[in-house]
Amino acid sequence: MQRGNIRTIHEHERRYLSLVCHKLGCRRGNRILFTCLEFALGAGDVLRIDGENGSGKTSLLRILAGLRQADTGHVSWQGTGVRNPDGHVRQDLLYIGHAAAVKDNLMAWENLVFTELLIGQAGKTLALDALAKAGLGAHACTFGKALSQGQRRRVALARLHLPRVRTLWILDEPFVGLDGAAVDALCIAMQAHRSNGGIIVYTSHQDAGPPDVRSLRLPGAN
Numbered sequence: 001m002q003r004g005n006i007r008t009i010h011e012h013e014r015r016y017l018s019l020v021c022h023k024l025g026c027r028r029g030n031r032i033l034f035t036c037l038e039f040a041l042g043a044g045d046v047l048r049i050d051g052e053n054g055s056g057k058t059s060l061l062r063i064l065a066g067l068r069q070a071d072t073g074h075v076s077w078q079g080t081g082v083r084n085p086d087g088h089v090r091q092d093l094l095y096i097g098h099a100a101a102v103k104d105n106l107m108a109w110e111n112l113v114f115t116e117l118l119i120g121q122a123g124k125t126l127a128l129d130a131l132a133k134a135g136l137g138a139h140a141c142t143f144g145k146a147l148s149q150g151q152r153r154r155v156a157l158a159r160l161h162l163p164r165v166r167t168l169w170i171l172d173e174p175f176v177g178l179d180g181a182a183v184d185a186l187c188i189a190m191q192a193h194r195s196n197g198g199i200i201v202y203t204s205h206q207d208a209g210p211p212d213v214r215s216l217r218l219p220g221a222n
């Protein structure tokens with residue numbers, strides 16, 4: 001079943017959605033960033049991670065995404081460790097880091113096609129549609145080098161509007177550099193994803209995001 005062009009996450013799929021952190025700890029250099037973090041997220045949950053600069057928000061997101069090994073504890077997605085190659089996290093995850101990662105010499109739509117491995121005319125149509133939904137339709141054919149920081153950010157966030165079901169969204173500072181309209185559009189997209197049963201973990205220094213989110217503040221230097 002489709003809602004707009006986003007497929008509904010079926011009830012039987014929702015039952016298995018879970019991101020569980022058990023006694024998670026992380027050290028960078030000789031500094032312990034956090035220890036014994038515990039939480040469990042299920043279908044429809046949104047977790048906002050907050051904390052001062054350098055407190056370990058990005059490090060935590062990378063651990064949740066399976067991109068970095070935790071120093072202690074573990075993270076599982078649908079019951080399997082996120083670094084286990086047999087797990088589902090690679091296919092279920094949409095990770096957007098805080099750098100927009102837009103290539104200067106590709107047009108906005110080409111960037112999206114390149115990042116998401118979209119193919120042919122159908123792929124181009126999907127990219128154009130996603131950019132329009134991200135409020136960047138007028139700049140779909142603008143080269144990356146001619147986009148402003150906020151527009152580059154919108155290219156990255158357009159991935160949220162592609163009609164692929166990625167049940168787990170991990171977003172690093174998604175609101176940075178966005179104007180008010182883009183912040184509102186992102187909140188609506190996040191709310192739609194959670195209503196569809198998806199899970200979101202995001203970092204933000206701003207008090208931005210959908211209503212009724214859970215929050216976790218990292219302790220920071222002391």
Ligand SMILES: Nc1ncnc2c1ncn2[C@@H]1O[C@H](COP(=O)(O)OP(=O)(O)OP(=O)(O)O)[C@@H](O)[C@H]1O
Pocket residue numbers: 028029033051052053054055056057058059060
């Ligand atoms: N490659 C590295 N080697 C050693 N320490 C690092 C490395 N990268 C980051 N760190 C340290 O790890 C800590 C956490 O960094 P991280 O990027 O996770 O923090 P953050 O909370 O996301 O920060 P910000 O709000 O500034 O984006 C910082 O104190 C940083 O100095």
